[in-house]
Amino acid sequence: MDMVTPVERPDQLLAALRDKLGAAAVLTGTDVPARNCNDWSASLPQTPRAVIRPLDAQGVTDAILTCRKAHLPFVPQGGLTGLCRGASPEAGWVAISLERMTGIEEIDRASMTMTVKAGTPLETIQKAADEAGFFFPLDLGSRGSCAIGGNLSTNAGGNRVIRYGMTRELVLGLEVVLPDGTIITNLNKLMKNNAGYDLKHLFIGSEGTLGIITRVVLKLFPKPRSTMAALCALKDYAAVIALLDAARSGLGPLLSAFEVMWPDYWDVITTRAGVKPPVAAGHGLYVLVEAQGTDESLDAPRFQSWLEELMKRGLLADAAVAQSLAQTQAFWRVRDICAEFGQVLGPHISYDIGLAVAQMDEFVTRCKAALANGIKGCESVYYGHIGDGNLHLVSWVTGLSVEQQPKEEMDAIIYGLVREMGGSVSAEHGIGTLKKKWLGHARSEAEIALMRTLKAALDPDHLLNPGKVI
Structure with missing residues (x-):
């Protein structure tokens, strides 16, 4: 082995990579942007040793090989909108950012597919x-900032899972760079392709721990010609x-x-955010129901009559129907x-859990009481997609900073109840490092052991996003 000082060699290797990829591709020292130091979680930022910003899969390979030679851990980054530190670096790591790998490569009308680079923002793809x-149905509140590669790496859910499924259901093919720098290109457009293992599912949802996704083939759908929405108030x-x-059947x-x-x-x-x-x-509860169809002249009357029938049955205590796109928005x-x-609300802690639909209200009642009784001054609010088994909640103690919030106590109460009720500690946000301690509440020891086996097989040196998920 070339015996050079541990400080000298990484600096030399990064300088050589900068010469190869261009000055804008390798940022170090004071040139490292603040955005690359953290995701949207409330955790403290950590400055990476370098940020490498390749333009293509070969550039990602070059970055990986440089990190491997320098024995530097590296983390892939997209839009950095995650909430679990899955894309956050630790001090001394290298961040491989796909922020310059953006663009729509192809829209295939016959196959109804779109091929995109992994750094492309979700909203760009939608437009x-x-x-x-x-129509591309994946939709998140962070649509303008999040990147499609990150959506895949966390198997993002969002607002329309009840109809279109999670992100993995919207993907046909991938290009991915393995932890050893090997480029696997399978930009499959075929709906039916049972030729061996469907390897894309190994990387979707793995939070950048098994490979770095660089290009994607996405499914497209017919554009909805009508959108109907109603806000309903219900007794219980x-x-x-x-x-x-009634919505599923009607x-x-x-x-x-x-x-x-x-x-x-x-x-x-309504009282603190000023929403009319x-x-x-x-x-007792409020429900936003949305329906999308292909013929407004038929769909809108059908939706209206469906609601009227529910009102006659006494199922709805009140309801407002959107009469325009502006009202839907x-x-x-x-x-x-x-x-x-x-x-x-000020500083607070956000949670994303999965539960059986029938158990949601029981969880809310028990969780709200447990937080209030177990943590002095703790408040919480609850909302979610529900139709796909996904509940969100936020909890906080007024007057405390993010760092002062009793997160460990909140976690123990919330995730303990999730485990008791057979749910998941993460419905759509991933595990990262912030939920790693609680993974065993939702996965068996045998499942976690298999995850570790897969990680060791693909990344035996443990340099790609180490310490995340498992």
Whole structure:
């Protein structure tokens, strides 16, 4: 082995990589941008030793080989909108950022696919699909900032999972660079392809621990020609379950979203966030129902008559129906305002859990009481996608900074109850490092052992995003 000082050799190797890829591709020292030091989690930022910004898969390979020669851990980064430190570096690591690997490479109308670079923002993909006469259904509140590669790495969910599934259901092919620098290119467009293992699923949801995704083939869908939305007020959770059943049977494939908000959430957004409520306060729960179809002349009357029938049956205590795109967007504003809770509530801790739909309200009741009784001054609010088994909650103690919030105590109460009720500690945000301690609450020892076996097989030197997930 070449015996050089441990400080000298990494610096020399990074300088050589800068000469190869260009000055803008390798940033070190004071040139490292603050954005590359953390994701959107509330954890403390850590400055990486370098940020490498390749333009293609070969550049990613060059970056990986440089890190391997210098024995430097490296972490892939996209839009950095994650909430679990999955893409955050530790001090001394190298960040391999895909921020310059952006763009739509191809839209194949016959196959209804789009091939994109992994650093492309989700909103860019949505707009490109729309302009081409198609629809890409993945949708998150961070759509303008998050990158599609990060969406894949966390198997993002979002607002329309009930109809279109999680991100992995929207992907046909991948190009990925392995931890040893090998480029695997399988930009498959075939819906039916059973030729051996479907390797893309190894990397989707692995949070950048098994490989770095560089290009993606996405499924496109026919563009909806009609969108209907209603904000409904209901007496209790039994009525919510009945409404979900009625939506599934009465709207069928038109049902695209089913968002539920508990009264504490409604109180916060209407009294503290200044949202003008489409329906009055004082009800047991609130539900945003969205349906998308292909013929407005037929779909809108069908949606209206469906709601009227539910009103006649006494299932709905109140309801407001959107009469325009602006009103639909206003209804979604009620649900999406949670992205601004940092300004509305101040410092708080966000949670993303999975539970059986029938158990949601029981969890909310028990969790709210346990937090209030177990942590002095702890408040919490609850909301979520529900139709796909995903509940979100935020908890906080007023007057405390993010660092002072009793997160460990909150985690123990919330995730302990999740385990007791057979749920998941992460429905769509991933594990990263912030939930790593609690992975065993949702996965068996045998499952975690298999994850470690896969990690060791692909990354025996443990240099790619080490310490994340498992």
